[in-house]
Amino acid sequence: MRKNVAVILAGGSGTRAGYEKPKQFMKIAGKLVIEHTIERFQKHPLIDEIAIVSHADFLTLIEEIVNHNSYDKVKKILQGGKERYESSLTAIEAYDEDLHLIFHDAVRPLVSDRIIKDVVEALNRYNAVDVAIPAADTIIEVENDRIVNIPDRSRLYRGQTPQGFRRETIKKAYDFALQDSAFKVTDDCGVVKRYLPEEKIYVVAGEEANMKLTYKEDFYLLDKLFQLKSIQNLDNDPSLLKRLEGKSIVVFGASYGIGQSIVELAEANGAHVHGFSRQKGKVDVSDPKSVAEALRSVYEKKGAIDYVINTAGLLHKEPLNHMDYSRIEEEIRVNYLGSVNVAKESFRYLKETKGALLLFTSSSYTRGRAMYSIYSSTKAAIVNFVQAIASEWEPFGVTVNCINPERTATPMRRRTFGKEDEKTLLQPTDVARVSLQSLLLDATGQVIDVRLANLENG
Structure with a gap:
């Protein structure tokens, strides 16, 4: 069995949320956002190891958080790049064995055990796995302030994380991508889809609660989701x-x-x-x-x-x-x-x-x-x-x-x-x-x- 490594991408600056410090270092429900996120993978039985990729300015803070909470699955704290894909590459290059890399945004602290389990299990059958939820709204394509296309909503989904890959698959996709002078992509599944078109990307069902903290309004919504979050009935043992x-x-x-x-x-x-x-x-x-x-x-x-x-x-x-x-x-x-x-x-x-x-x-x-x-x-x-x-x-x-x-x-x-x-x-x-x-x-x-x-x- 291949090792399952969760890669928590924590290199964001948080500027879009209108805060002075990165969103992952803000407190919600008694803990930092990134602490909630790390703990989702720390406690999951199918995750063998955790790597955290952070901006250089916050590496020491990440080390303090890991030591304070005794997150023993965290084996690597890596310096990321300016762009998101550079942080993914840092994690890919930090390993040289054939394993599963499961990339997750640090600012999605409500990822469920079920999503993590489904991604890990899907990686036993597929080399690339995404998480997505159906689009609730009609999506329109606009040029010059005019609608030019209205795609069939039944086929449209909103992507989330985690995204999981066999390491050699995501590495191969990036090897091709870095040779392309016009390379531009927003997530890792996009790299696989564009540069390894023959590779099938399996989609795991996401959840509305697995939201990404991006804008200031999101913080209040996430706070309410934590407030409403159920640890329902616990274990009947x-x-x-x-x-x-x-x-x-x-x-x-x-x-x-x-x-x-x-x-x-x-x-x-x-x-x-x-x-x-x-x-x-x-x-x-x-x-x-x-x-x-x-x-x-x-x-x-x-x-x-x-x-x-x-x-x-x-x-x-x-x-x-x-x-x-x-x-x-x-x-x-x-x-x-x-x-x-x-x-x-x-x-x-x-x-x-x-x-x-x-x-x-x-x-x-x-x-x-x-x-x-x-x-x-x-x-x-x-x-x-x-x-x-x-x-x-x-x-x-x-x-x-x-x-x-x-x-x-x-x-x-x-x-x-x-x-x-x-x-x-x-x-x-x-x-x-x-x-x-x-x-x-x-x-x-x-x-x-x-x-x-x-x-x-x-």
């Missing part, structure tokens, strides 16, 4: 939770519903769990002193706190103009300030253990909903809060994520919405499993969806 054995876990909102299920499942897997709520230990998350005392009591007893989870929340379903200010303030204090208090008071303990904080949002965070405007807006605030402190705490090795469960059969929901078909609702135990598994992720600043459809399919 029950043995995974055995990694929690002996860990010290603090759960706020532990009296019933999801919080109670988290406590029971964690204890069943050997964790030392300490549950608090207004009923259990009379701990009110809206009171920072109450939260601080609860955490202090656990630390003094166990000597460490590995994970902190806050499930406490309130939902008053009624129009804003009918709500008393006391109810508005209570909902904000519990739902938003409660999470702020838990986070702030937990940091000193989680920093010691390089642990994890887990908060909870709701499917209503993506759009304010009539009849529960305060609840929806506090849950949207949680997502932004998680992303912000994930970035602040990443240098300390502390991960921060939030769970976004669909409608769940909890006492709070029954009080608010009455009797519903149980088949349409998640069970608290399902959400508890995904919540505990998420504590074991390296990812930070993520919204982790728990969806009934995925549980049924998985």
Whole structure:
């Protein structure tokens, strides 16, 4: 089997996005764009090695990023050229064995495991592989501000990366290209298509989320895609939770519903769990002193706190103009300030253990909903809060994520919405499993969806 080498092209200047520094070195969802991209290949089981091609001015920064994150698959950090094709050539010439080179833009951080897998597997049958998605819009050909042709859209696709090649194939194509004084091409598959016309280029299905960060507007869209990105339901292997054995876990909102299920499942897997709520230990998350005392009591007893989870929340379903200010303030204090208090008071303990904080949002965070405007807006605030402190705490090795469960059969929901078909609702135990598994992720600043459809399919 040939070695699969991912070549991350990070030589862009970022000028088209209107930023002073290259786009790949901007932070999004708690990490640099290039860190997200490297990690997609670092964690993929079919990738054997990674080479990063960068502008000369940023080679030292790339080295620091690789060392800081212990990216052990990164074996080469190469200086690229002014043009994109020069960066590709640098990688091609850095290897002299027959292997697979898989070129990917550093500014496409949401490439999926599925795309990478499909490209690698296709390279076992083809010498050149592209990734593309169908064109959603009608494409027109224009000369002198007038349409001269409207191609059949059913045959038109938008190219993405990664693009994979057998090394000897892409090298041969470039050998011919460099002899052409009129050589001009925008991507590596274009080189193969033009200079090795007999070579068949296989196309793997891309994804809309695998977008390239190019313009300033793209940054806001990519940020939202990260915010909405699902790490859906994780792995259903029950043995995974055995990694929690002996860990010290603090759960706020532990009296019933999801919080109670988290406590029971964690204890069943050997964790030392300490549950608090207004009923259990009379701990009110809206009171920072109450939260601080609860955490202090656990630390003094166990000597460490590995994970902190806050499930406490309130939902008053009624129009804003009918709500008393006391109810508005209570909902904000519990739902938003409660999470702020838990986070702030937990940091000193989680920093010691390089642990994890887990908060909870709701499917209503993506759009304010009539009849529960305060609840929806506090849950949207949680997502932004998680992303912000994930970035602040990443240098300390502390991960921060939030769970976004669909409608769940909890006492709070029954009080608010009455009797519903149980088949349409998640069970608290399902959400508890995904919540505990998420504590074991390296990812930070993520919204982790728990969806009934995925549980049924998985």
